[in-house]
Amino acid sequence: MTPWIEKQRYIIDFTISSLLRRKVKNIGLLALYTLIVFILASTMFFTYSIKKEAKLILQGSPEIVVQKIVAGRHDLFPVDYIEPIKAIRGVADVESRLWGYYYDSLVQANYTVLVPSRPVDKSQSNARTTVVVDPNDPHAADVDKPLYDYDGAAPEAGTIVIGNGVARMREIGVGDFMPFMAFDGQIMNLKVIGTLSAESELVSSDLILVNGADFRKLFGIAEQFVTDVIVTVKNPSEVGMVAGKIKKKLQSARPIIREEILRTYDSIFNWRGGMMIVVFSAAVLAFVIFAWDKASGLSAGERREIGILKAVGWETGDVIQMKFWEGAMVSLSAYFSGVILAYIHVFFTGSAVFEPALKGWSALYPHFSLTPYVNAEQLTTLFFLTVVPYTVATIVPTWRAATIDPDTAMRHTGE
Amino acid sequence: MILNPTIIANLLASYIGSFMLLYAAYYGVQILKHWNIDSGDELQLVLERKTYLISTVLSYVFGLQLLSLFLFIFTADALGPLFVGAMCAAGTLNVNGFGYPTLELKILNFILAGLWLVLNHADNQGYDYPLIKKKYWLLAVVAPFIVIETVLESFYFLGMRANVITSCCGSLFSSENVEGLGSEIAALPAKPVLWTFYLTMLATLSCGAFAYLKRRGGYVYAGLSLLMFAVSLLAIISAISLYIYELPTHHCPFCIIMEDYQYIGYLLYLLLFGGVVTGMGSGLLLPFREVASLKPLLGGIIGKLTLASVLMYALFTALVSYEILSSSLVISYEVVY
Amino acid sequence: MIELLNVRKVFNAGSPSEFSAINGVDLRIAENRVTVLKGPSGSGKTTLLSIVGCMSRPSAGRVKLRDREITSLPERFLTDIRRKTFGFIFQQPNLIKGISVLENVMLPAYPLGEKRTTLKVKALHGLNELNLSGKAASKVEWLSGGEAQRVSIVRALINDPQIIIADEPTAHLDTKLSYRFMEIVEQFKAQGKTVIITSHDPLVYDSKTVDDVVNLRDGKLESEPA
Numbered sequence: 001m002t003p004w005i006e007k008q009r010y011i012i013d014f015t016i017s018s019l020l021r022r023k024v025k026n027i028g029l030l031a032l033y034t035l036i037v038f039i040l041a042s043t044m045f046f047t048y049s050i051k052k053e054a055k056l057i058l059q060g061s062p063e064i065v066v067q068k069i070v071a072g073r074h075d076l077f078p079v080d081y082i083e084p085i086k087a088i089r090g091v092a093d094v095e096s097r098l099w100g101y102y103y104d105s106l107v108q109a110n111y112t113v114l115v116p117s118r119p120v121d122k123s124q125s126n127a128r129t130t131v132v133v134d135p136n137d138p139h140a141a142d143v144d145k146p147l148y149d150y151d152g153a154a155p156e157a158g159t160i161v162i163g164n165g166v167a168r169m170r171e172i173g174v175g176d177f178m179p180f181m182a183f184d185g186q187i188m189n190l191k192v193i194g195t196l197s198a199e200s201e202l203v204s205s206d207l208i209l210v211n212g213a214d215f216r217k218l219f220g221i222a223e224q225f226v227t228d229v230i231v232t233v234k235n236p237s238e239v240g241m242v243a244g245k246i247k248k249k250l251q252s253a254r255p256i257i258r259e260e261i262l263r264t265y266d267s268i269f270n271w272r273g274g275m276m277i278v279v280f281s282a283a284v285l286a287f288v289i290f291a292w293d294k295a296s297g298l299s300a301g302e303r304r305e306i307g308i309l310k311a312v313g314w315e316t317g318d319v320i321q322m323k324f325w326e327g328a329m330v331s332l333s334a335y336f337s338g339v340i341l342a343y344i345h346v347f348f349t350g351s352a353v354f355e356p357a358l359k360g361w362s363a364l365y366p367h368f369s370l371t372p373y374v375n376a377e378q379l380t381t382l383f384f385l386t387v388v389p390y391t392v393a394t395i396v397p398t399w400r401a402a403t404i405d406p407d408t409a410m411r412h413t414g415e
Numbered sequence: 416m417i418l419n420p421t422i423i424a425n426l427l428a429s430y431i432g433s434f435m436l437l438y439a440a441y442y443g444v445q446i447l448k449h450w451n452i453d454s455g456d457e458l459q460l461v462l463e464r465k466t467y468l469i470s471t472v473l474s475y476v477f478g479l480q481l482l483s484l485f486l487f488i489f490t491a492d493a494l495g496p497l498f499v500g501a502m503c504a505a506g507t508l509n510v511n512g513f514g515y516p517t518l519e520l521k522i523l524n525f526i527l528a529g530l531w532l533v534l535n536h537a538d539n540q541g542y543d544y545p546l547i548k549k550k551y552w553l554l555a556v557v558a559p560f561i562v563i564e565t566v567l568e569s570f571y572f573l574g575m576r577a578n579v580i581t582s583c584c585g586s587l588f589s590s591e592n593v594e595g596l597g598s599e600i601a602a603l604p605a606k607p608v609l610w611t612f613y614l615t616m617l618a619t620l621s622c623g624a625f626a627y628l629k630r631r632g633g634y635v636y637a638g639l640s641l642l643m644f645a646v647s648l649l650a651i652i653s654a655i656s657l658y659i660y661e662l663p664t665h666h667c668p669f670c671i672i673m674e675d676y677q678y679i680g681y682l683l684y685l686l687l688f689g690g691v692v693t694g695m696g697s698g699l700l701l702p703f704r705e706v707a708s709l710k711p712l713l714g715g716i717i718g719k720l721t722l723a724s725v726l727m728y729a730l731f732t733a734l735v736s737y738e739i740l741s742s743s744l745v746i747s748y749e750v751v752y
Numbered sequence: 753m754i755e756l757l758n759v760r761k762v763f764n765a766g767s768p769s770e771f772s773a774i775n776g777v778d779l780r781i782a783e784n785r786v787t788v789l790k791g792p793s794g795s796g797k798t799t800l801l802s803i804v805g806c807m808s809r810p811s812a813g814r815v816k817l818r819d820r821e822i823t824s825l826p827e828r829f830l831t832d833i834r835r836k837t838f839g840f841i842f843q844q845p846n847l848i849k850g851i852s853v854l855e856n857v858m859l860p861a862y863p864l865g866e867k868r869t870t871l872k873v874k875a876l877h878g879l880n881e882l883n884l885s886g887k888a889a890s891k892v893e894w895l896s897g898g899e900a901q902r903v904s905i906v907r908a909l910i911n912d913p914q915i916i917i918a919d920e921p922t923a924h925l926d927t928k929l930s931y932r933f934m935e936i937v938e939q940f941k942a943q944g945k946t947v948i949i950t951s952h953d954p955l956v957y958d959s960k961t962v963d964d965v966v967n968l969r970d971g972k973l974e975s976e977p978a
Contacts, residue, residue, distance in 0.1 A: 003865030010862035014855075021850040044420055266496050267417065274418030281423075301849075308846045311807065312860040312907060313835030315828050316467050376674070377421060377493050380486055384424035388479065392431050395475060399468040406831075407802035409846050410919050452824050455811040457765050463827060542829045 008325075011318065015325045018305070029294055030334055036287045037338025037386050038345070039280055044382060045346040047273035049373040054269070055262060062095075062230035063239050065256045066246055074254070076225035081250055085231060088245050092234045096226040098215050102180065102208070107169045113219075115212045157211045161194040165205030183220035190214065231255070277385065284385065288393045295397035303408075306401055311409035319402035327394050331387045339382065347372040417497065421490045422572050428483040432476050433565040439472040440558035443551040452544055466547075469554070470535050476561075477528040481688070484521045485681065487568075488669055494575075504669035513571035520564040526692055527557045533696030537716055541708035605654040609739075612650035616732050619643045623694070623725035627718055637698020640724055644691040647731065651683070655735050658742035679738070686731040694724035753783040753946060754804055754915075759813035761799050761971075773799040774810070775971040781948060782964070786941055788957045789950040791968035797950040798919055800968065804948060805917045806834040835860055839908030841918040845900035847892040847907075853879070854888040857907045864911070871910075878906040882936070898929045905936060915946045922953045934959050 019026055066085065067074045077096070085094050098115040155161050160178065172178060172192055180188045196207060216223070233242050243255040298306075306319055442465045451459055491504035491514065498510055508514030531553055538546035619639040626636040652668050659671050659679065672680030697720035704713050761774040773796045781787050781804070789797045802808045803815060806822065809830070814823045822833060847856045857875045879885050882902040887895065895903060901921070908916060918937075922930040930953070938961045940947050951957055957965050967974035 005865075006867060007863060007865030009868075010865070014851075014859075014862065017851055017855075047420075263497055270417055270419040270497075273420050274423060277420045277423050278418070304846075305848055308848060309859065311840055311842070311846065313831060313911070314860075314863055315831040316464070317828060318863045320467060320471055377489055380482075380489065381421045381424040384428050384482070384486060385420070388428060388431060391475065392435060395435075395471055396468070399464075399471060403464045403467065405808065407798070407807045410798050410802055410807070410840075410842055455761075455809045455813075455823065457763075457811075460809065539826075539828065542825050544826060 007318075008321070011322050012325050015322050015329065018322075019326060019329065022302075025294075025299075026330065029291070030330060032287060032290065033330065033334035033386075033390065034338045034341070036280075036284055037335055037382065038341045039283065040277065040385055041339050041342030041378075041382055042345050043273060043276040043280065044378045045342055045374060047269050047276070048375070048378055049346070049371060051266065051269040052373045053371065055266075061258055061261065063233050063236070063258050064231040064243050064246070065228055066231055066250075067228045067254045067256070068252050069254045070252065074228075076221060077228050079224050079226060081253065082229060084249055085229065085246055088242060088249065090234055090238045090242050090245075091231055093232040094229050095232075096229045098212060098221070099227050100215075100219055102218070104170075109169060109206065111166060111206050111208050113208045113210055113215065115215045116209055155193060155209055155211050157213050158190060159193040159211065160190045160214075161196060161209040162192055163196045163205045163207035166208060167192075167195050180218055182218050188214070188218060284389060288389045291390050292393040292397060295394040296400060298397075298401055302401070303404060306404050307406070307408040310404060310406035316402045320398060323394070323398040323402060327391055327398070331390055335383065335387055338386075339379070343372070343374065417494070417572070417575050419490075419494070421486070421493060422575075425483065425486055425490050426569060426572060428479055428486065429565045429568045432479050432483065433561050435472050435476050435479075436558050436561045439469045439476075440554050442469055443554040447548060447551045447555070450544075450547060452547075466544075470532075470539075473528065473531055473535065473554070477525070477532055480521070480525045480528050484525055485672070485684075487518065487521060488672060492669060492673065503667060503673075505667050510576075511571060511574045513567045513574065517564060517567040517571050520560060520567060522688075524557070524560050524564055525688060526695070527553075527560060529688075529692035530696055530699055531557060533692070533699060533720065537700050537703065537709065537713060540712045540716065541706065543708045545706045545708050546703060603649070603653040605657060608650050608654045612646055612654070612735075613732075615639075615643055615646045616728065620725055620729055620732075623721055623728070626697075627721045627725060630714060630718070633701045633717060633721070634698055636721060636724075637695050637701070640691055640694025640698075640728070643694075643728060644687060647687055650735075655738065658739045658744050661742055661744045663744065679734075683731060683734060686727045686734070690724050690727035690731060693720045693727065697721045697724065753818060754781040755779070755814075755816040755819075756800075756804070756810075757814040757816070759800075759803060759810040759815065761796075761803060761808070762811040765811065772811075773971050774803070776813070777968075777971070777973055779804075779966065779973065781946065783946050784941065784944050785963040786937060786947040786949070786961055787964040787966060788962050789948065789966050789968055790952060790957050791950075791974075792952060795968045796971040797968055799971075801917060801919055801948065801950050805838050805840065805915075806830045835863070835911055835913075837914055839911070839913035839916045841901075841905055841908050841916065841921050843920040843923050845897075845904040847895075847900060847903060849892050852889050852891060853884065853895070853903050856892060856903060857910055859910075860907060861910050875906070875910060878909055879903075882906055897924065898932070901925065901929070901933070902936075913945070915948065916940050918947070918949045920951055920953075921949060922951065922956055927955070930955050934961055937961055 066077070066081075068077045068081070069075065079096065082094050082096060085091060100113050102111045102113045103109075104111060162172070162178070167173060170178065174192055174194060176192050177189045178192060180190060182188050190210065196209075210218070215221070231242065231246070233239050239257055239259075243257050246253055246255045309319060309322075310316075446462050446465065446469075449458055449462060488504050491507040494507045495503050498507060508518060531550070534546055534550050534553060538544060538550050619636070619642075622632055622636045622639050626632045648668065651671070652666050656666055656668060656671060657663055659676055660667075669680075670676065671683065672678060697717045700713060700717050700720070703709055704717070706713070756777055756779040759774055759777045759779075760772060762770060762772045764770045777800060779800075789800060791797050799808075803810050806815075806817070810823065814821060816822065817833065817837065822830065825833070847853075848859065854872070854875055857878060858871055861871050861874075876885065876888060879888055882905060884899065884902055884906065887899060887903070892900065892903070901924075916937075921933055925933060934956065937947055937949070937959075941961060949956060949962075956962070
């Protein structure tokens with residue numbers, strides 16, 4: 001073995017023993033460090049896996065959604081528009097949809113009310129997602145509804161199927177009646193005939209499936225209107241072109257392409273994750289200052305120890321190496337324990353600690369567990385956000401400690 | 416700007432790197448001004464201590480520079496979905512005019528930081544700080560580049576607007592499009608480029624071996640190692656990547672660092688960067704062979720650097736050859752080995 | 753072997769608290785002799801010793817070791833010379849607490865990257881010489897004052913230095929242990945080593961083992977060595 005490696009081994013051994021000798025001081029630092037990593041890692045794991053989940057869900061969403069726009073706001077979509085769209089070359093199918101939001105003043109929550117247009121397996125688009133986000137809606141990411149094991153058939157008149165969140169909130173189940181206040185003030189009592197599967201909670205928690213006739217009665221929508229339509233295209237590479245043709249043919253229509261939605265989702269979650277990081281950066285900064293302070297405020301004992309090392313023949317560079325290993329060990333322990341704890345926190349305990357901040361806008365908040373998803377990008381980013389600032393903060397104090405005069409040991413009297 | 420954790424990490428790394436380097440350069444200038452080896456004044460002692468600080472800082476900057484180079488490409492790649500048509504880093508880097516210059520500067524600065532460490536290492540071997548002035552002049556030269564890099568990188572990330580339509584690697588580096596340097600490189604025919612690559616590599620390796628064994632031709636080798644670096648990058652874009660992706664049209668130097676290709680790119684680029692830094696480093700030290708305090712040692716250091724460089728290039732070539740041979744891609748109109 | 757030419761050491765130069773600890777000292781220390789630097793406290797003994805032992809650099813003047821000019825060597829070279837040439841025994845044992853006696857003894861050799869097994873053998877051998885073999889695994893805190901000092905002597909010898917430097921070695925020892933220390937010094941001399949001691953203890957500078965006594969006052973040599 002080369003002397004260099006042997007030397008590093010000696011230094012590492014010594015560093016470990018010196019860290020262990022100052023347990024109390026180092027445990028405090030380590031705990032704080034781990035906490036910082038933990039918070040940032042939880043944030044990142046959470047946003048990234050939600051993003052991933054949303055992306056997976058969107059894979060099954062319609063290729064094009066067409067809305068009608070009046071004065072920049074989206075408006076009810078006239079059924080008359082459907083035929084011209086069908087006539088466009090390349091369009092395989094057009095499906096109309098009815099959906100909307102219903103505010104429940106009793107529990108102060110917004111439900112998404114939706115009429116399943118036809119059973120999923122009969123749908124040309126094969127899309128399992130039936131409600132589309134509005135890219136301009138800041139909460140868009142929360143409003144996407146795949147129905148998973150629900151067969152897609154609309155409930156019969158007078159009955160509804162509800163999401164788990166609604167069931168929890170209202171404390172109702174199959175067989176109970178749920179009152180709604182229609183647009184004209186009339187009370188409608190609808191019978192719950194089913195609840196949606198738990199796997200789809202993230203997106204179906206606040207969902208209520210109703211019959212088309214009930215929906216029109218509830219919101220007062222005339223027969224010649226629907227909420228929007230979804231368009232299926234024969235050749236996937238023609239999606240953009242078909243969207244362009246729709247826009248040309250129907251000036252007031254707004255076609256939204258799936259890719260746009262995906263991008264919007266991405267931006268929103270990037271933005272959210274980024275905001276969280278910015279918020280926590282204050283914590284990181286505080287930690288860095290703490291680390292700096294800790295590293296520069298050498299105790300008399302440590303000072304003496306470094307003095308002795310230098311007096312007996314350690315060189316400044318050797319002491320810097322020792323401190324480097326010390327930093328590396330502290331950083332790596334904190335980094336890995338923080339990451340592992342965050343992993344458990346996010347994927348096994350459902351982000352108990354700061355779920356509200358990340359997900360939240362709706363009182364009907366889904367209970368679900370995310371599929372573990374961690375990649376190199378997240379881990380590198382975390383490394384850069386935590387280990388790098390810590391390391392940099394300790395360079396100057398390390399150097400100061402390492403340049404203690406070797407003759408301090410000689411001048412040192414008194415034990 | 417797009418507020419993404421990875422972008423924040425990039426900018427943070429960049430600012431920290433710049434800050435550290437400026438800090439080091441500030442003391443470097445102090446050293447240039449007040450250095451007096453014969454003096455035992457406290458000022459001189461303080462300056463000598465500062466040299467430890469500066470070399471520590473520079474080692475970290477070097478490491479950070481390497482990591483941030485990869486992080487940068489990684490980020491550009493991950494942001495792809497945000498931009499219409501950008502499928503990987505090649506497209507994302509093109510969303511505004513600052514992407515590619517930032518990347519180029521990052522590579523340049525990594526090499527410069529590496530060369531500085533080589534010089535520093537050599538200087539530390541001499542008992543009279545033989546290269547101290549040169550070393551800190553070099554530092555003063557490197558510092559502005561890192562700052563420019565940071566500025567460009569900030570412009571790049573802060574100027575990003577999602578949904579901007581950009582060209583992706585499919586068009587930027589595909590031979591159909593004839594605009595821009597990227598596509599000109601991609602348009603080079605694969606087979607001649609491979610021949611050039613192997614021939615230059617052969618020349619470089621034999622020159623390196625000669626320089627190592629006979630201690631002559633060092634400057635030629637240093638020059639060749641730089642040339643080889645450029646040729647290799649070119650070969651990756653126009654030919655080697657095709658074999659790795661097994662697609663005759665996908666010319667992209669970035670996708671090879673992705674998971675889909677077993678991160679082979681990291682290894683390739685590490686070897687390439689290592690090869691050029693050590694190769695040029697050996698040339699950088701050559702003029703100082705006759706310095707009295709370095710004479711007994713410098714030959715050995717230069718030899719080691721040359722050897723390291725030759726080995727890294729050789730390994731790079733071996734890896735590339737393996738990829739080509741094991742690839743199922745056959746360029747039909749050309750006979751490939 | 754060691755030659756000091758007009759050496760000065762100034763602290764806090766240029767500030768009002770400037771003071772010079774050593775004022776133009778010329779000194780030659782011969783090989784294989786025991787030299788004592790004698791003087792009251794504050795006379796600059798320790799400063800001079802640290803310059804002689806390559807621990808610090810003089811503000812002016814020259815220092816030569818075996819005819820090699822070492823005055824303006826960078827710290828890493830000075831350290832390298834120091835750890836191979838000098839062994840230091842301090843007023844305090846200056847052992848690091850919390851690690852074993854053996855590790856303390858091996859400490860100066862760590863930066864040299866010697867093979868662990870050989871280093872261990874060397875350290876155990878050294879401990880054995882000073883009747884400390886039973887203590888190798890004990891923690892430093894459990895040692896008596898005399899034992900602690902002997903451990904620090906073993907540590908000083910681990911790199912087999914030519915020159916032993918001892919700063920007020922008997923200041924914290926009782927008479928019996930001080931005599932024991934001088935016996936050890938005698939052994940060093942017998943092994944051909946050079947010993948430099950600072951002390952104002954008559955037991956040290958009047959000892960027959962001592963070859964030269966240098967008197968120091970206010971940073972200057974008082975008279976020529978006897």
